[in-house]
Amino acid sequence: MIAVRGLRLAISGQPILHGLDFGIAAGEVFGLVGESGSGKSLTALALLGLLPEGAQVSGRALFEGRDLLAMTEAELCAVRGAGIGLISQEPMTALNPVMTIGDQVAETLIVHGAARPRAARRIAAERLARVGLPPGRIDPGRYPHELSGGQRQRVAIAAAIAMRPRLLIADEPTTALDVTIQAQILALLGGLVREEGMGLLLITHDLAVVAGMARRIAVMQAGRIVEEGAAEAVFRARRHPYTRALIAASAHVPARRPLPPGEVLLTVEGAAVDYRLPRRHPFARAPRFRALDRVSLRLRAGESLGIVGESGAGKSTLARAILGLEPLTAGAIRLAGRPVRAGDPRMQAVFQDPYGSFDPRLPVGRSLAEPFHALGPSRPRDGSARVAEALAEVGLKPGDATRFIHEFSGGQRQRLAIARALIARPRLILLDEPVSALDVSVRARILDLLAGLQARHSLSYLFITHDLTVVRAITDRVAVMQGGRIVEEGPTAEVLARPRHDYTRSLVASAPAIPGDWTARSAHA
Amino acid sequence: MPGYLASRLLSLILSLAVASLVIFAVIEVIPGDPAAFMLGLNARPDTVAALRAELGLEGTRPQRYLAWVGGMLTGDLGVSYTYRVPVAKLVADRLEVSLPLALMALALSTAIALPVGVFAAARRGRAADRLAMGLAQIGIALPNFWFAMLLALVFAVNLRWVSAGGFPGWEAGLLPALKALTLPAVALALPQAAILTRILRSSLIETLGQDYIRTARARGLSRGQALRRHALRNALIPVLTILGLQFAFLIAGAIVIERVFFLPGLGRLIFEGITQRDLIVVESVTMLLVATVIVVNFLVDLAYVWADPRLRRR
Numbered sequence: 083m084i085a086v087r088g089l090r091l092a093i094s095g096q097p098i099l100h101g102l103d104f105g106i107a108a109g110e111v112f113g114l115v116g117e118s119g120s121g122k123s124l125t126a127l128a129l130l131g132l133l134p135e136g137a138q139v140s141g142r143a144l145f146e147g148r149d150l151l152a153m154t155e156a157e158l159c160a161v162r163g164a165g166i167g168l169i170s171q172e173p174m175t176a177l178n179p180v181m182t183i184g185d186q187v188a189e190t191l192i193v194h195g196a197a198r199p200r201a202a203r204r205i206a207a208e209r210l211a212r213v214g215l216p217p218g219r220i221d222p223g224r225y226p227h228e229l230s231g232g233q234r235q236r237v238a239i240a241a242a243i244a245m246r247p248r249l250l251i252a253d254e255p256t257t258a259l260d261v262t263i264q265a266q267i268l269a270l271l272g273g274l275v276r277e278e279g280m281g282l283l284l285i286t287h288d289l290a291v292v293a294g295m296a297r298r299i300a301v302m303q304a305g306r307i308v309e310e311g312a313a314e315a316v317f318r319a320r321r322h323p324y325t326r327a328l329i330a331a332s333a334h335v336p337a338r339r340p341l342p343p344g345e346v347l348l349t350v351e352g353a354a355v356d357y358r359l360p361r362r363h364p365f366a367r368a369p370r371f372r373a374l375d376r377v378s379l380r381l382r383a384g385e386s387l388g389i390v391g392e393s394g395a396g397k398s399t400l401a402r403a404i405l406g407l408e409p410l411t412a413g414a415i416r417l418a419g420r421p422v423r424a425g426d427p428r429m430q431a432v433f434q435d436p437y438g439s440f441d442p443r444l445p446v447g448r449s450l451a452e453p454f455h456a457l458g459p460s461r462p463r464d465g466s467a468r469v470a471e472a473l474a475e476v477g478l479k480p481g482d483a484t485r486f487i488h489e490f491s492g493g494q495r496q497r498l499a500i501a502r503a504l505i506a507r508p509r510l511i512l513l514d515e516p517v518s519a520l521d522v523s524v525r526a527r528i529l530d531l532l533a534g535l536q537a538r539h540s541l542s543y544l545f546i547t548h549d550l551t552v553v554r555a556i557t558d559r560v561a562v563m564q565g566g567r568i569v570e571e572g573p574t575a576e577v578l579a580r581p582r583h584d585y586t587r588s589l590v591a592s593a594p595a596i597p598g599d600w601t602a603r604s605a606h607a
Numbered sequence: 608m609p610g611y612l613a614s615r616l617l618s619l620i621l622s623l624a625v626a627s628l629v630i631f632a633v634i635e636v637i638p639g640d641p642a643a644f645m646l647g648l649n650a651r652p653d654t655v656a657a658l659r660a661e662l663g664l665e666g667t668r669p670q671r672y673l674a675w676v677g678g679m680l681t682g683d684l685g686v687s688y689t690y691r692v693p694v695a696k697l698v699a700d701r702l703e704v705s706l707p708l709a710l711m712a713l714a715l716s717t718a719i720a721l722p723v724g725v726f727a728a729a730r731r732g733r734a735a736d737r738l739a740m741g742l743a744q745i746g747i748a749l750p751n752f753w754f755a756m757l758l759a760l761v762f763a764v765n766l767r768w769v770s771a772g773g774f775p776g777w778e779a780g781l782l783p784a785l786k787a788l789t790l791p792a793v794a795l796a797l798p799q800a801a802i803l804t805r806i807l808r809s810s811l812i813e814t815l816g817q818d819y820i821r822t823a824r825a826r827g828l829s830r831g832q833a834l835r836r837h838a839l840r841n842a843l844i845p846v847l848t849i850l851g852l853q854f855a856f857l858i859a860g861a862i863v864i865e866r867v868f869f870l871p872g873l874g875r876l877i878f879e880g881i882t883q884r885d886l887i888v889v890e891s892v893t894m895l896l897v898a899t900v901i902v903v904n905f906l907v908d909l910a911y912v913w914a915d916p917r918l919r920r921r
Contacts, residue, residue: 160827168826178837179915193827227917361610
């Protein structure tokens, strides 16, 4: 149905795509996998003629016999939305905030002249019902901000399929969603492909997602397709070294020896946090929302505890409470016997986005030395030596201290954030989604680094994440949170293999996985 | 939505109360006796006493404040000392000129800024955009009285389409009155339109970079459709803020233009009140202008709710 031949792209003279060849048949799911910067998303935009200014494209992209790359703007407008639909990554920003969801779906039909407004709204309601938002439950007259992330992605899908396009391009459609929602959206996309006979170009960095969805996959690296074939064959054969590295990294488990249990370092007893909500009217008492509901847990020296749960489960509130940044409504949190306080050097944190936590105008060495200020008079005299030592610990060079944060890659920035946490010689490091924004190969190396540091300094880790593969790779015990409570806790392997709570069970079942026998070591091809 | 409305209404009432207290206090702390100040050095004591009574300077401060506020609420703004007519009547006469003038200028500046701003944003970086922005820069830099004199020179002196100044009054008929207000309205509108154009353009350009615009384009909307149907309303929110501020300025700040065209407007009334030391006029008209600004801001808040459904949740 679509055949791409020799697709090349350069933006402002900088070559991005170096001649891509692939084809997708009707009713087929085609997975395009690669790391950030490989050119996956730009491939999708090139097909739709939505590239940024200064882009030069060459090659051919025959869609139902007509070359998309040779079309005029008016011809492309007629194809976009009608022949080819696009679903993008960010459901939170992909919808117009001041337009009702029903109108946004109906608009696709109206601009293509497929229906008059009244009929378009009726069809829109049908399409919304098809993606799981029946008018009885979610009124088409509602606005995007009144919906959850998963619901918004369903609206975006309804708008993309309103004209029943023959090809659907989904660019990281579930990356921003929780794992159970991801499973539902993937099931919805799979159902649409089967029922409507659409072709689906599924663009993702997540090998497990394509393994479960795609019939054929192409692996992209630096603007080239390095390997292409039937999904199972690509996973089993792994002809190209990059494919091998990618598959190995995604299943990477750092070598860890569980340490002998040390003394209890952190105790959380019946901790509760309430947030005030906006008042209904000026004289009303502000209603309260219980974000953390009587949570108790213990962490021993040298131990890693994973905290998993979906957005809104209270993970980040718990993290802030442990760091002493959130006053408790009830309960107590103690570090080595004493109540936690903000700025305690024995406790450090590493967050998902290290770029935002470094001052862009300071050399990183200055930012790294910042925890020393919390030490007050006991600040070490050998400050710069300690900075150099910390940089060496995380695999960077002492000379990097004089560089600025924007000069580092994503993985290096996360190493810097870890160095900053180490510099005060803490006993507990709180890691909030530290590898979620990283490509799989970088993620594997950061996990190795964390495992090594833990063994060397008998650090305790509190690992907050929504990603079960990370939990499996690096934690000894795991606590599952839902609605502000811990619903299940135990040794990681046991909880993930035999979940007892319904919620944990659905979490484990929803996590996409590459079938075990596809990646078995015995596969020689 | 009811919560948002109630909180805006409460803030409206509080602002009015605070403003009235401040204006009252300022008149109170002016050293010396206002009556003696108004009458000058050679006034006879009995004249001063009579004026004191007339000004409502008898009684305690709270009594006087309440009498003043109560008077304003019932439409009694006192009697002007210099004009010897009720201030309410003076203000009403002047508003007959100032209000239509402000509305005309506002409508005109919006009518210029909306298409030019949209046009410039849609052609960002190209010659048309640069030309529009260059003109806007000139419009902001040049004072409005310069435009006023230029317009008077061209259209009144040379072409003789309209008279160079004065206001015949609405009794003279709708057309002559509107004709007299046209040049001043254009002079007032041009710099405002220049500011508004720039705000609208930059707001639109920011909105056009949003994800939902790309989504809309991917659904088959042309560049222009995406701009009209999706970007414009989202870009309007900062524009509304500026519109509110401009209207408040136009009501009272047209004094220079009023002088150029010899218009009996509100700005001139305040100016004359100050030069003639007519504190009754100054106090009441100041309060009235402050109230206008506050009420216009309240209306802008309501317009936000129309433009942005996310505010309706609260």
